[in-house]
Amino acid sequence: MSEKHLHIVSFDIPYPPNYGGVIDVFFKIKSLWEAGIKIHLHCFEYPGRDRADELHKFCETVNYYPRKTGLASALSLKPYIVSGRRSEALFNKLIQDDHPILFEGLHSCFYIDEPRLKNRFKIYRESNIEHRYYFNLFKVEHRAYNKFYYFVESLKLRVYQKKLRHADLMLAVSQKDTEYLQSKFPKNIVKHLPSFHANSTPDIKKGKGRYALYHGNIEVPENAYAAKYLINKVFSDVDFPLVIAGMNPPEEINRLVEQHENIEMIANPDDQKMFELIRNAHINVLVTFQATGLKLKLLNTLYNGRFCVVNDKMLSGTPLGGVCDVANNEAELREKISTLARQEFNDELIKERDYKLNGLYCNKTNAEKLIGFIS
Numbered sequence: 001m002s003e004k005h006l007h008i009v010s011f012d013i014p015y016p017p018n019y020g021g022v023i024d025v026f027f028k029i030k031s032l033w034e035a036g037i038k039i040h041l042h043c044f045e046y047p048g049r050d051r052a053d054e055l056h057k058f059c060e061t062v063n064y065y066p067r068k069t070g071l072a073s074a075l076s077l078k079p080y081i082v083s084g085r086r087s088e089a090l091f092n093k094l095i096q097d098d099h100p101i102l103f104e105g106l107h108s109c110f111y112i113d114e115p116r117l118k119n120r121f122k123i124y125r126e127s128n129i130e131h132r133y134y135f136n137l138f139k140v141e142h143r144a145y146n147k148f149y150y151f152v153e154s155l156k157l158r159v160y161q162k163k164l165r166h167a168d169l170m171l172a173v174s175q176k177d178t179e180y181l182q183s184k185f186p187k188n189i190v191k192h193l194p195s196f197h198a199n200s201t202p203d204i205k206k207g208k209g210r211y212a213l214y215h216g217n218i219e220v221p222e223n224a225y226a227a228k229y230l231i232n233k234v235f236s237d238v239d240f241p242l243v244i245a246g247m248n249p250p251e252e253i254n255r256l257v258e259q260h261e262n263i264e265m266i267a268n269p270d271d272q273k274m275f276e277l278i279r280n281a282h283i284n285v286l287v288t289f290q291a292t293g294l295k296l297k298l299l300n301t302l303y304n305g306r307f308c309v310v311n312d313k314m315l316s317g318t319p320l321g322g323v324c325d326v327a328n329n330e331a332e333l334r335e336k337i338s339t340l341a342r343q344e345f346n347d348e349l350i351k352e353r354d355y356k357l358n359g360l361y362c363n364k365t366n367a368e369k370l371i372g373f374i375s
Helices: 020-034 055-057 089-092 129-140 144-166 174-184 222-235 251-258 271-280 296-304 330-340 345-358 365-373
Strands: 005-010 040-046 061-066 103-106 121-127 169-172 189-192 212-214 242-246 263-267 285-288 306-310
Touching: 020 040, 020 103, 020 296, 020 365, 040 189, 061 089, 061 103, 089 212, 129 222, 144 330, 169 174, 169 365, 174 189, 212 271, 222 251, 242 271, 251 263, 263 345, 263 365, 271 296, 271 330, 285 296, 285 330, 296 345, 306 330
Parallel strands: 005 040, 005 103, 040 061, 103 121, 121 169, 169 189, 212 242, 212 285, 242 263, 285 306
Antiparallel strands: none
């Protein structure tokens, strides 16, 4: 069989795989490499995330380009997250051969409508309906400058989304997002391909833990809003400990935590610490107020944690309701937590997770599907 090559344009350096989007990118690369695909990776970089030698294990070539963060990008008619990810060096590398190109997220799609790529097979990997995501950030943000930025960016993203018609294939992370893209682009091929992730089979402790856990990047407005909701509306009236763990929690949330004896904040845990927190929790509480994309932290929690309490928006577009406990308001959340606190996680529940997760969310199977799409 002749060698198969694939360009992947990533919005960020996908190592370490320690947040949602780059988790999908990194484990997709790894799974495709294991299937024999020769990958040419293109990463946009900016301060705070270092170049990663680990990527050379799985890629034929790894290329880095500086993200253009400045006034010119901000004032562009294109969305800031797109205009800042442009590079003549990247484009010159893409036109040196005729390999398919996978654009990771709308962020990386600056060149998707470039006429000189007209005859190339171009794939758009959806991770969010971005204009909806930014509009929801606008709604929960309270700082005037950030609120204005999110609103303007959501408008630009909604307009720029039309460029996706130049993709030969769209791969959406959830069934709901698949249906949305199919409705917007009826002439394009749109397929559901779940996110790639770090897990193979469920590895869950039986029995009981001593706390509930909410985790995420707390500096993201969506997650900060969810953390405040759990503190003020749920665990202030529940006699069960809550641990909040995540990156860079705002001072406002730290002050709220200090007012409650049953709530603890663990700021900036490393990967091992976060893994231990998830595994040792009795209940992982995952609520969101954005029904977009597939929440990779939900998948990770279901593979490694005991009881998982979610709201409908966290499940949006997934068939995972059967292995979660669903609660959609503060009263339901309090009742569900009080009930589960008295229960043990057993072998039957672990088997049910295994059955549900290792079909649709198997990395090897999904890599084979992706290869089939581009062959």
